[in-house]
Ligand SMILES: Nc1nc2c(ncn2[C@@H]2O[C@H](COP(=O)(O)OP(=O)(O)OP(=O)(O)O)[C@@H](O)[C@H]2O)c(=O)[nH]1
């Protein structure tokens with residue numbers, strides 16, 4: 586079949602998607618950022634498909650008239666765009682990502698795991714009660730910034746407090762770049778209040794602690810769509826039937842909702858850029874300290890302490906910045922240490938092999 590992909594070529598997006606009905610690809614999140622990475626010929630030869638979920642048996646993908654299970658091979662995660670190679674599916678190329686969430690693998694293995702790609706909005710969810718914790722919110726915000734995603738803070742359970750205003754105020758104080766929405770997650774409010782971010786073709790996800798209302802919000806957006814039980818049957822590479830769960834859900838008439846187990850318990854990995862963005866003011870001050878490695882404690886000429894003493898920055902916020910920096914340094918150091926160890930091990934193995942081959946001669 587010949588398809589007209591001209592609308593996806595660079596420069597062809599003069600009309601905003603909202604002016605007209607979205608094409609099949611656009612409803613899956615396709616936009617100029619991805620189209621710009623390929624030429625028209627590649628578009629017809631290797632049609633773009635989006636990864637809906639990742640399984641041991643492969644990648645569940647969807648495109649314009651395409652629903653396939655690609656065998657394991659491409660280093661992709663849920664939300665990724667691939668150029669589907671029909672002849673050699675495992676060679677399908679992963680397109681550059683607009684955003685990427687990764688994390689340190691759980692346990693004592695320091696490997697980086699890809700969690701989700703191409704999310705547009707990350708809703709950082711907390712409730713107006715004891716779950717509300719500025720340090721945890723900042724951790725998620727830094728992670729979002731680091732991943733290249735615009736975060737939005739969502740305060741749920743407003744119906745359970747006499748006045749949600751103090752929570753809203755504190756959340757607003759975390760960053761002037763992050764919108765804050767407070768609502769009752771049950772009922773009509775989410776569809777209405779989140780419409781700005783949940784437009785067709787946009788990809789959104791919820792993060793937050795257990796019990797804050799992520800499933801409730803998901804159901805509120807998805808309406809009758811029972812996401813938790815939405816299983817798909819597929820044949821794996823060996824023709825066996827498997828039942829899997831889709832993790833990227835097209836919401837009828839709306840956005841794409843990314844709901845994957847990996848989004849829970851996220852840790853910071855190499856998130857220095859995100860922390861720097863969130864604490865821009867403190868980082869700027871720190872750049873003015875006399876010593877480059879200033880710990881902002883007792884060093885002379887410390888611009889951070891001066892600002893603190895002058896009441897220009899908030900002491901608890903400074904403490905949280907320090908903790909996030911320390912945590913990120915620890916995680917990142919562990920990664921590079923591991924790489925260092927791997928190199929040393931590789932060198933040792935090569936040394937032994939050389940010796941052996943010499944002995945054989
Ligand atoms: N009153 C009220 N209850 C809410 C609100 N949001 C969620 N709940 C309730 O809080 C409980 C937990 O909500 P969930 O949506 O399951 O929370 P979750 O974040 O998905 O939790 P996990 O699945 O454990 O990660 C449920 O009983 C919800 O009905 C809200 O805004 N107001």
Ligand SMILES: [Zn+2]
Pocket residue numbers: 871874875879880881882884886887888889890
């Ligand atoms: Zn200092």
